Amino acid sequence: MQIYMPTNVYSEDNCVMNHRKELAALGKKALIVTGKHSSRINGSLEDVEKALQEENIPFILFDSIEENPSIETVMEAGELGKREQVDFVVGIGGGSPMDAAKAIALMIANPAMDESILYKNEKLPALPVAEVPTTAGTGSEVTPYAILTIHARKTKQSISHKIYPDLALIDSRYLKTAGLDTLVDTAVDALAHLLESYLNTNANSYNRMYSEKGLSLFAEIREELLSCRRQGEKPAQTLSDRVFGTLMQLAATAGMAITHTGTSLPHGLSYTLTYEMQVPHGKAVGIFLPGFLKYYQNKDEVQFVLDQMGFASVEDFTEYLDELLGKVEIPEGLWIEDVKSIMANKAKLKNYPFEMDKTTLYAFRR
Ligand code: NAP
Ligand code: FE
Secondary structure (H helix, E strand, O other): OOOOOOOEEEEOOOHHHHOHHHHHOOOOOEEEEEEOOHHHHOOHHHHHHHHHHHOOOOEEEEEEEOOOOEHHHHHHHHHHHHHOOOOEEEEEEOHHHHHHHHHHHHHHHOOOOOHHHHHOOOOOOOOOEEEEEOOOOOOOOOOOOOEEEEHHHOEEEEOOOOOOOOEEEEOHHHHHHOOHHHHHHHHHHHHHHHHHHHOOOOOOHHHHHHHHHHHHHHHHHHHHHHHHHHHOOOHHHHOOHHHHHHHHHHHHHHHHHHHHHOOOHHHHHHHHHHHHHOOOHHHHHHOOHHHHHHHOOOHHHHHHHHHHHOOOOHHHHHHHHHHHHOOOOOOHHHHHHHHHHHHOOHHHHOOOOOOOOHHHHHOOOO
8 A cells, every 4th residue: 555645735824925935835936837827816927826826936927727738738838937047836726727738848848849748757857846726626736647639639638657746835715716607517526536636546545535535525515516506606605615615625635635546437437528529627527426426336435435435326326416516418429439448548538447348338428
């Protein structure tokens, strides 16, 4: 059994300012990486800029990371970082800017190399990375993964390099500007990480501790999430500080879980949906969670995770998710192609502890 969790994680209000010395200790000049808008609105970018200014660390900003970041965008930011001779990277935002920050850190640390290194199994250095999450979903602030869109293959895939953030600065106040869909979709992503890690070929007692804790955190807030959906109001108007704090903790805990196991079939199936139908990541994954539990062969383990979440049966869980997420109609042709590609994806299939066949996988669609 093994556990390796090297990221230094702080989680509290005013986290960035409180730990600005640790942030500044990562280097002499920073590249800040964000999405297009949200970090300006939720205060995270201002906090990071202020923290670096107070520590006399110069920085430059790349603020054009799109959702499901592409290799092209990573290369553009990498060129900027090289030109400006930065020596560490700060990712601020949801999983998209946080993942991009890791891949950019790899490209800057290997200035003579081209994009082919992203998917090469070769040990290469990367610049130090700090992450400031503003969604409660991916857990990218603690995971070594960086999932990029590969337009040439019309899908998404994690780069081959495991780049652990050196520092994760988690402040749940940033989450309060998130809209209902973003909040719900990302919470379901975190839930999927907990389930796909627990029910995984690579699972052991250590990573299962993260999943157990995370699933019980989800049980604490699941009714509040659903009632927010039913009322259709802005989360900040209905949810308490406690719920925002729990969501952030849940996401980081789920990240620690998948760090050790990787994800499984729901994540594998989701990427085509996101690429072809623009279904947000968490929602695309959530569609397949009921099928994943329904057909999972170890029924005791399924009952255990249902108990942790506070559901009596897979049917109860399905009903809950349908109401929380809404449904997505997946066109037949796209679905057949998706199933075919996962059946050919040995890396994804090996995280599933039992034999999987085409007919069962096909039945994951609802
Ligand atoms: P995201 O793509 O990072 O962001 C989704 C949207 O939410 C963007 O429009 C973003 O706006 C906005 N947003 C972010 N924070 C906000 C806030 N506090 N208030 C209001 N709006 C906010 O979404 P995500 O679900 O967090 O990340 C998804 C990506 O992470 C996918 O590429 C997925 O494959 C990857 N992922 C990574 C891991 C991992 O372990 N590394 C695990 C699972 C998924 P702006 O663009 O303006 O910022
Ligand atoms: Fe995910």
